[in-house]
Amino acid sequence: MPDPLLAHPGPVQTWERQPSSLLARHEQGLTQIDAVAPDILRVRFCPSGEPRPRRGWDPTLELPATELGVSGDDDALHLFVDRLVARLDCANGTLAFAIPDGNEFAEDLAPPGWRAVTLGETALGQTPDTELPPGPARIGLFLSKRMSPDERYFGLGQRPGRLDRRHRRFTNWTVDISSPGHCRGDDNMYQAHPVFLAVRPRLAWGLFLNSPWYSTFDVGASDPNALTLFTLGGELDYYLFAGPTPAAVVDQLTRVTGRPALPPLWALGYHQSRWSYASDAEVHAIAQTFRERDIPLDAIHLDIDYMDGYRVFTWDPQRFPAPTETVAALHARGVRAVTIVDPGVKKDLTSGYRVAEDGLREMHFIREPQGEPFSGWVWPGESLFPDFCRTDTRRWWGDQHAALLDAGVDGIWCDMNEPAIVDRAFGAPGEQARPIPLAARHGDAGEAQQAETHNLYGTLMARAAAEGFARQRPDRRPWVLTRSGFLGVQRWAASWMGDNRSCWEDLETSLPQLASMGLCGSVHVGVDIGGFYGDCFAELFARWMEVGTFYPFMRNHTQCGSRPQEPWAFGPQIEALTRAAIRLRYRLLPYLYTLAHLAHHRGEPLLRPLLYDFPDAADLHQIEDQLMVGPQLMIAPIYRPGVRRRLVELPPATWYDFRTGMRIAEQDAMIAAAPLGALPVFVRGGAILTLGNVRRSTIEPLTELTIEAYPDPDAAGEWTLIEDDGEGLDYRNGGLAERHFEIASLRSGATLTIAARAGGYRPPPRRLTVRVHLPDEPADLRLDGHAHIAWRWSATDQAAEITFDDDGDTHRIEIIP
Numbered sequence: 001m002p003d004p005l006l007a008h009p010g011p012v013q014t015w016e017r018q019p020s021s022l023l024a025r026h027e028q029g030l031t032q033i034d035a036v037a038p039d040i041l042r043v044r045f046c047p048s049g050e051p052r053p054r055r056g057w058d059p060t061l062e063l064p065a066t067e068l069g070v071s072g073d074d075d076a077l078h079l080f081v082d083r084l085v086a087r088l089d090c091a092n093g094t095l096a097f098a099i100p101d102g103n104e105f106a107e108d109l110a111p112p113g114w115r116a117v118t119l120g121e122t123a124l125g126q127t128p129d130t131e132l133p134p135g136p137a138r139i140g141l142f143l144s145k146r147m148s149p150d151e152r153y154f155g156l157g158q159r160p161g162r163l164d165r166r167h168r169r170f171t172n173w174t175v176d177i178s179s180p181g182h183c184r185g186d187d188n189m190y191q192a193h194p195v196f197l198a199v200r201p202r203l204a205w206g207l208f209l210n211s212p213w214y215s216t217f218d219v220g221a222s223d224p225n226a227l228t229l230f231t232l233g234g235e236l237d238y239y240l241f242a243g244p245t246p247a248a249v250v251d252q253l254t255r256v257t258g259r260p261a262l263p264p265l266w267a268l269g270y271h272q273s274r275w276s277y278a279s280d281a282e283v284h285a286i287a288q289t290f291r292e293r294d295i296p297l298d299a300i301h302l303d304i305d306y307m308d309g310y311r312v313f314t315w316d317p318q319r320f321p322a323p324t325e326t327v328a329a330l331h332a333r334g335v336r337a338v339t340i341v342d343p344g345v346k347k348d349l350t351s352g353y354r355v356a357e358d359g360l361r362e363m364h365f366i367r368e369p370q371g372e373p374f375s376g377w378v379w380p381g382e383s384l385f386p387d388f389c390r391t392d393t394r395r396w397w398g399d400q401h402a403a404l405l406d407a408g409v410d411g412i413w414c415d416m417n418e419p420a421i422v423d424r425a426f427g428a429p430g431e432q433a434r435p436i437p438l439a440a441r442h443g444d445a446g447e448a449q450q451a452e453t454h455n456l457y458g459t460l461m462a463r464a465a466a467e468g469f470a471r472q473r474p475d476r477r478p479w480v481l482t483r484s485g486f487l488g489v490q491r492w493a494a495s496w497m498g499d500n501r502s503c504w505e506d507l508e509t510s511l512p513q514l515a516s517m518g519l520c521g522s523v524h525v526g527v528d529i530g531g532f533y534g535d536c537f538a539e540l541f542a543r544w545m546e547v548g549t550f551y552p553f554m555r556n557h558t559q560c561g562s563r564p565q566e567p568w569a570f571g572p573q574i575e576a577l578t579r580a581a582i583r584l585r586y587r588l589l590p591y592l593y594t595l596a597h598l599a600h601h602r603g604e605p606l607l608r609p610l611l612y613d614f615p616d617a618a619d620l621h622q623i624e625d626q627l628m629v630g631p632q633l634m635i636a637p638i639y640r641p642g643v644r645r646r647l648v649e650l651p652p653a654t655w656y657d658f659r660t661g662m663r664i665a666e667q668d669a670m671i672a673a674a675p676l677g678a679l680p681v682f683v684r685g686g687a688i689l690t691l692g693n694v695r696r697s698t699i700e701p702l703t704e705l706t707i708e709a710y711p712d713p714d715a716a717g718e719w720t721l722i723e724d725d726g727e728g729l730d731y732r733n734g735g736l737a738e739r740h741f742e743i744a745s746l747r748s749g750a751t752l753t754i755a756a757r758a759g760g761y762r763p764p765p766r767r768l769t770v771r772v773h774l775p776d777e778p779a780d781l782r783l784d785g786h787a788h789i790a791w792r793w794s795a796t797d798q799a800a801e802i803t804f805d806d807d808g809d810t811h812r813i814e815i816i817p
């Protein structure tokens with residue numbers, strides 16, 4: 001039903017072409033279209049006629065200008081960049097897009113519309129405000145696009161609903177949704193990702209609504225044929241990505257919002273956490289137990305109890321009397337320390353707490369619209385909240401991390417940064433959320449209101465931490481973990497999905513959730529393995545660890561008071577399975593770390609839905625319980641009790657069973673056995689997997705590298721392993737080791753070529769084992785043209801195998817049938 005109250009722009013009256021933009025003035029308002037890149041257009045519609053100025057904290061990057069082609073006739077303006085064309089209807093201002101071959105998409109069903117909105121029309125009713133603040137916050141913009149019947153919609157961030165977002169309505173407003181037993185629908189969460197990918201046969205495109213304001217996407221919920229965008233803020237601003245594949249859309253999105261930071265290698269290892277390891281002694285006992293039980297471990301997280309009365313940037317003098325020694329002792333065991341930091345600063349002006357005193361004096365805290373510092377309650381009691389939109393506040397906050405970094409801390413965990421605030425002491429009767437007033441002013445000159453900046457709070461806190469880290473340790477990569485975020489947060493932080501529950505449903509949910517995050521550019525993601533709320537139990541824990549092995553970020557974490565959740569907490573059988581799962585993680589690290597480099601270069605997610613690698617297999621696009629881990633591996637997790645086998649759809653490719661090494665007969669689907677501890681994992685034909693030796697932590701050198709080649713009988717395969725020093729910044733200046741592998745498959749033999757190592761980084765000396773999986777035992781194997789006595793045939797997993805010292809040179813392995 002058209003909304004009779006909506007104002008519309010009316011006909012285009014004049015237009016002007018600038019080198020990379022078109023400005024079309026309507027009877028009311030302005031349409032501005034910018035050529036962002038040969039495959040990206042940005043569309044703004046401003047009822048006021050004036051686009052709003054770029055903010056200092058804008059989540060987008062400014063890309064070098066691209067020329068925009070424009071031609072006009074009486075009816076329409078036609079816009080061109082290399083890979084995208086648009087048509088602006090001069091009579092009413094509607095837009096339609098197409099790729100140059102004429103395939104149309106993202107067509108407006110009606111011109112953009114706007115009208116005054118009230119708080120009651122939004123889901124912001126829980127704020128203390130009774131009305132939206134005057135100004136742009138009260139002007140809502142609406143735009144509906146045609147939904148093609150054969151199109152599916154993906155993305156929209158961490159919401160735990162279905163991978164395919166059609167038929168739902170989504171709110172983009174960051175909230176602490178933590179609540180035990182909370183039944184999660186599809187709606188808003190800790191993070192806001194107003195972006196979707198539309199995928200139809202032979203075409204994928206994407207749309208990012210560049211609005212940090214409260215916004216909603218109605219993806220065919222009210223009208224099955226209409227995808228309606230709504231945003232507060234007085235302006236419509238979106239980026240249109242031309243695809244034509246899902247991978248291309250993710251690349252386009254992350255060119256605009258930034259590529260994911262490259263984490264240090266240790267961050268891809270196993271992390272152990274709980275709320276809280278509450279003393280130096282307990283932390284050491286945990287680290288020691290990992291070593292005694294021979295379970296790899298790279299990081300321990302210190303939750304809020306390391307602080308002195310929850311005062312951020314302090315250490316409890318009784319429980320952590322010598323933080324530098326605590327951290328040094330962890331380092332001596334090869335374990336990194338990660339400390340939690342919350343944004344709420346205890347309003348303590350009597351005990352010499354400098355963070356509160358300096359912050360108040362230097363005006364770093366958010367103020368009420370009337371000018372008083374805003375306060376609310378969190379862990380430390382009444383607290384003040386930094387205005388991270390201010391440049392000097394981000395710097396000041398970043399500098400506070402010296403209290404942690406000087407003690408040797410390796411990573412910063414930003415929590416409660418939606419921000420989560422209540423109106424009285426935690427747990428006191430009648431406790432309610434106490435959000436920051438929507439009219440509170442933010443920014444260097446107080447130029448924006450909370451209504452505009454709310455969604456960015458988590459991102460800007462993470463950014464302040466990462467930038468502080470980079471200033472204080474200029475030779476090391478920062479590592480920051482955040483709960484809240486907006487599109488672009490991946491430039492500064494990894495994310496976990498907040499407080500899940502120790503139940504099967506939340507294990508299952510993690511799959512589409514993390515896959516959707518990856519499509520939005522946040523690739524270093526995980527959920528609390530074992531579940532946060534409630535007590536985990538043996539079978540669930542074992543299954544969760546199996547899956548967690550493949551989460552880009554692998555951390556076991558749980559709430560205070562829950563039953564122990566360390567790998568040995570469920571008895572020897574589960575401990576053995578968990579040890580094996582974590583060891584597999586460490587074997588996979590050379591592959592996963594290469595994927596982290598690829599993500600950093602081109603936004604490619606580590607964990608992704610099938611549609612990413614198989615865009616033409618439309619019948620597989622709604623599958624959310626099978627995911628790809630990079631282009632070479634597919635996992636088919638078990639997420640229900642008692643299940644010991646499952647159906648696995650086999651996307652069009654040659655597949656191998658990772659555990660048996662056997663090639664799977666060509667078929668569309670199969671039943672995979674999955675006893676406890678054995679998650680079904682498949683390797684795509686043509687893959688060259690690089691596996692390392694198991695280490696106690698990444699601090700130990702990689703002394704063995706195994707190249708597992710899985711020939712595709714119909715095609716050659718290749719892979720480039722990327723390594724570096726794991727922690728520094730030399731990789732930016734050529735300090736990489738790149739090793740290219742190619743597998744050419746003959747009728748029943750194969751040739752594997754290992755190119756000479758390229759780049760300025762030299763890995764420590766190591767043995768190289770090459771294993772080529774083949775259907776039959778070959779007659780011979782030649783290394784660099786010579787018969788080699790030391791090769792062997794492994795009948796158990798059908799692989800011809802040879803080991804030699806890696807000199808970094810070119811080698812050629814021929815397998816003679």
Ligand code: GLC
Nearest residue numbers: 178275303304415498499559
């Ligand atoms: C929040 C976090 C959780 C943490 C707890 C205590 O609930 O999401 O991970 O353990 O606060 O800091």
